[in-house]
Amino acid sequence: MKKEELSEDELLDQVTSTEYKYGFTTKMDSDTIPKGLSEDVVRLISKKKNEPEWMLKYRLEAYKIWLSMEEPDWANVKYKKPNYQDIIYYSAPQPKKKLDSLDDLDPELKKTFDKLGISVNEQKRLSNVAVDIVMDSVSVATSFKSTLAKLGIIFCSISEAIQEHPELVKRYLGTVVPSGDNFFSALNAAVFSDGSFCYIPKGSKCPMELSTYFRINEAGTGQFERTLLIADEGSYVSYLEGCTAPQRDENQLHAAVVELIALDNAEIKYSTVQNWYPGNKDGIGGVFNFVTKRGICHKNSKISWTQVETGSAVTWKYPSCILKGDNSVGEFFSVAVTNNFQQADTGTKMIHLGKNSKSTIIAKGICAGKSDGSYRGLVHISKGAKNSRNFSQCDSLLMGDKCGSHTFPYIEVKNNSSQVEHEATTSKIGEDQIFYCNQRGIGTEEAIALIVNGYCKDVLNQLPMEFAVEAQKLLEISLEGSVG
Amino acid sequence: MLKINDLKAGIEDVEILKGINLSVNKGEVHAIMGPNGSGKSTLSAVIAGNETYEVNSGSILFDGEDLLDLDPDQRAHKGVFLSFQYPVEIPGISVSNFIKAAITEKRKVLGLGPISAKELLSSMKEKMELLSMKKGYLSRNMNEGFSGGEKKRNEIFQMAMLEPKLAILDETDSGLDIDALRIVANGVNKLKSKENATIIITHYQRLLDYIVPDFVHVLHNGRIIKSGGKELAHELEEKGYDWVTKEADEKWGY
Numbered sequence: 001m002k003k004e005e006l007s008e009d010e011l012l013d014q015v016t017s018t019e020y021k022y023g024f025t026t027k028m029d030s031d032t033i034p035k036g037l038s039e040d041v042v043r044l045i046s047k048k049k050n051e052p053e054w055m056l057k058y059r060l061e062a063y064k065i066w067l068s069m070e071e072p073d074w075a076n077v078k079y080k081k082p083n084y085q086d087i088i089y090y091s092a093p094q095p096k097k098k099l100d101s102l103d104d105l106d107p108e109l110k111k112t113f114d115k116l117g118i119s120v121n122e123q124k125r126l127s128n129v130a131v132d133i134v135m136d137s138v139s140v141a142t143s144f145k146s147t148l149a150k151l152g153i154i155f156c157s158i159s160e161a162i163q164e165h166p167e168l169v170k171r172y173l174g175t176v177v178p179s180g181d182n183f184f185s186a187l188n189a190a191v192f193s194d195g196s197f198c199y200i201p202k203g204s205k206c207p208m209e210l211s212t213y214f215r216i217n218e219a220g221t222g223q224f225e226r227t228l229l230i231a232d233e234g235s236y237v238s239y240l241e242g243c244t245a246p247q248r249d250e251n252q253l254h255a256a257v258v259e260l261i262a263l264d265n266a267e268i269k270y271s272t273v274q275n276w277y278p279g280n281k282d283g284i285g286g287v288f289n290f291v292t293k294r295g296i297c298h299k300n301s302k303i304s305w306t307q308v309e310t311g312s313a314v315t316w317k318y319p320s321c322i323l324k325g326d327n328s329v330g331e332f333f334s335v336a337v338t339n340n341f342q343q344a345d346t347g348t349k350m351i352h353l354g355k356n357s358k359s360t361i362i363a364k365g366i367c368a369g370k371s372d373g374s375y376r377g378l379v380h381i382s383k384g385a386k387n388s389r390n391f392s393q394c395d396s397l398l399m400g401d402k403c404g405s406h407t408f409p410y411i412e413v414k415n416n417s418s419q420v421e422h423e424a425t426t427s428k429i430g431e432d433q434i435f436y437c438n439q440r441g442i443g444t445e446e447a448i449a450l451i452v453n454g455y456c457k458d459v460l461n462q463l464p465m466e467f468a469v470e471a472q473k474l475l476e477i478s479l480e481g482s483v484g
Numbered sequence: 485m486l487k488i489n490d491l492k493a494g495i496e497d498v499e500i501l502k503g504i505n506l507s508v509n510k511g512e513v514h515a516i517m518g519p520n521g522s523g524k525s526t527l528s529a530v531i532a533g534n535e536t537y538e539v540n541s542g543s544i545l546f547d548g549e550d551l552l553d554l555d556p557d558q559r560a561h562k563g564v565f566l567s568f569q570y571p572v573e574i575p576g577i578s579v580s581n582f583i584k585a586a587i588t589e590k591r592k593v594l595g596l597g598p599i600s601a602k603e604l605l606s607s608m609k610e611k612m613e614l615l616s617m618k619k620g621y622l623s624r625n626m627n628e629g630f631s632g633g634e635k636k637r638n639e640i641f642q643m644a645m646l647e648p649k650l651a652i653l654d655e656t657d658s659g660l661d662i663d664a665l666r667i668v669a670n671g672v673n674k675l676k677s678k679e680n681a682t683i684i685i686t687h688y689q690r691l692l693d694y695i696v697p698d699f700v701h702v703l704h705n706g707r708i709i710k711s712g713g714k715e716l717a718h719e720l721e722e723k724g725y726d727w728v729t730k731e732a733d734e735k736w737g738y
Contacts, residue, residue, distance in 0.1 A: 431536075435534055435572075436574070438533070438560065439559075440582075440586040440589075441557050441586050441593075443557045450585055453577065454625070456576070457577075
């Protein structure tokens with residue numbers, strides 16, 4: 001009985017009505033290098049970061065591969081390809097001094113986070129979240145490090161990991177997403193300036209959600225994060241990644257690479273809330289988000305991707321799982337919202353190699369305005385992946401009659417003991433639903449937010465509590481004004 | 485409280501309401517009866533502001549203000565509540581979350597902050613008891629998988645939570661078995677006060693055995709053709725609608 005009351009209480013607290021909006025830049029001196037990409041620029045980045053020789057070699061190889069590749073155009077998106085010689089490939093906020101605590105944070109930077117409603121101190125105090133902030137390209141502050149260190153957990157910027165834990169980086173970097181995997185992963189490998197690194201030792205359960213807030217801050221700066229997360233045997237970690245960007249008139253390129261390694265019996269939960277500047281109502285500006293995210297699951301391990309995608313002008317993103325080990329599990333839960341002139345081509349790949357491997361895909365698309373949303377997913381079950389199972393559900397919700405929603409499911413099954421299920425629905429928000437809400441005093445905008453939240457519930461439930469609330473707000477904001 | 489003057493409304497070119505006049509004072513219960521297709525549900529939809537219907541002329545004064553100038557959510561904030569004949573499903577949204585959203589919006593208009601979870605929950609528990617509702621109902625999704633009776637009970641539950649000045653019950657009795665009917669009627673009776681008013685729209689007299697109206701109106705072909713006290717309902721039950729409609733049809737030329 002008591003238990004039920006509690007859960008109802010929690011249920012009630014879930015709904016919040018405050019809003020926040022982005023659209024500001026922080027004034028900070030930046031240490032930037034000239035525009036353009038060449039072997040010299042790659043060397044310069046590596047030098048500025050004081051990297052060891054092997055790292056420079058890795059970058060230069062990737063650069064050579066990139067030169068030989070063509071920008072892909074198979075995705076269901078249209079955009080003006082960026083001029084790669086017109087991008088600044090490195091920018092670091094000043095001062096670069098390492099901070100002992102969050103109190104030493106640059107006041108300007110602190111103000112920015114306050115405006116976002118993400119007070120780092122609050123976060124630290126209330127929600128037990130260790131925050132590794134990436135502002136432009138260099139990590140400015142990392143908190144909770146000592147608590148984590150006691151458990152042998154390493155959570156730092158990738159630059160620091162290259163210096164302090166080269167053996168781990170060398171061993172795993174590029175093993176899940178090789179430089180030559182695609183055009184953008186090659187570019188990232190050549191020029192990545194920073195990102196996060198995380199290692200959970202054998203048998204450890206990370207006691208807090210690890211969280212990184214990314215922001216693009218320097219006008220005209222492309223950002224190329226690199227994230228490497230290793231969960232050693234029998235360990236567990238939940239990792240949160242959230243991004244917001246100030247308004248810009250020019251397109252900004254973002255080509256991140258995220259690699260997850262779940263060793264035997266390990267579990268990784270990776271959650272993303274993405275709200276980069278989507279461009280204005282006329283489709284001017286906005287971030288190009290071309291991301292490669294992939295994880296590998298060893299024996300009995302599990303990787304779970306949850307994403308709420310509301311931002312970016314163009315999104316190209318397929319968080320994937322290679323289910324290499326027997327009994328491994330891959331999950332993908334996604335909400336992708338497109339409004340105005342946004343375009344998104346997103347989905348997942350579940351590659352079943354191990355026996356009895358399982359995967360679940362729940363993808364919810366919401367299209368409004370003149371936007372285009374596509375789900376593109378691959379379920380591949382190899383010959384050796386006996387008794388594997390997949391369940392996929394792809395739903396789309398349309399608002400208005402000028403948007404488009406597309407589903408491209410690819411299913412390849414190479415044995416006869418496996419089972420694949422695919423369900424898909426397309427629906428529209430009903431006028432009767434809106435009127436019903438209206439009659440209860442809920443205005444049309446709020447009604448849409450409510451209906452959308454209900455539609456996305458299966459995915460939002462996968463997010464940690466604070467993140468779920470933030471995601472709800474983002475859904476509300478990104479669909480504002482979408483029904484006339 | 486409510487004064488409807490010569491209201492004409494319809495869908496596209498078809499006029500359904502052909503000049504409705506109706507006055508409802510606070511503390512009163514009015515029943516609107518009539519055969520199928522007489523315009524009963526259209527009248528309730530137009531009062532609530534459903535934009536499917538076009539209002540051609542007339543006014544609906546509510547506490548002196550014309551509801552026709554207001555959006556449906558603004559009318560709700562003024563205290564107009566419609567218990568739907570066919571309540572709508574909202575998948576993924578729990579009853580408690582939905583009601584919280586409705587109450588939050590209402591309070592916003594009154595310049596109040598959000599209600600505390602504790603306060604809301606205890607109020608919900610109280611109202612659930614009133615309607616003999618099962619525990620666990622609050623976390624079910626709005627009308628999703630509800631039986632006909634559960635849907636109607638859910639409507640009255642929302643009414644209890646929102647405490648409207650004017651409640652319009654559109655065919656609330658349809659889909660209810662006799663026990664559920666008694667529970668719902670009992671709930672409605674307990675919610676009645678000197679300050680609020682109720683309009684019951686029904687085809688049958690059945691519900692009126694439990695909720696006794698002060699006035700009964702017969703709606704036919706878009707007009708109120710006869711009004712009377714509660715005894716009119718009994719008369720209709722006995723004799724059917726023909727004897728009143730025939731007279732009216734002659735008068736209006738059908």
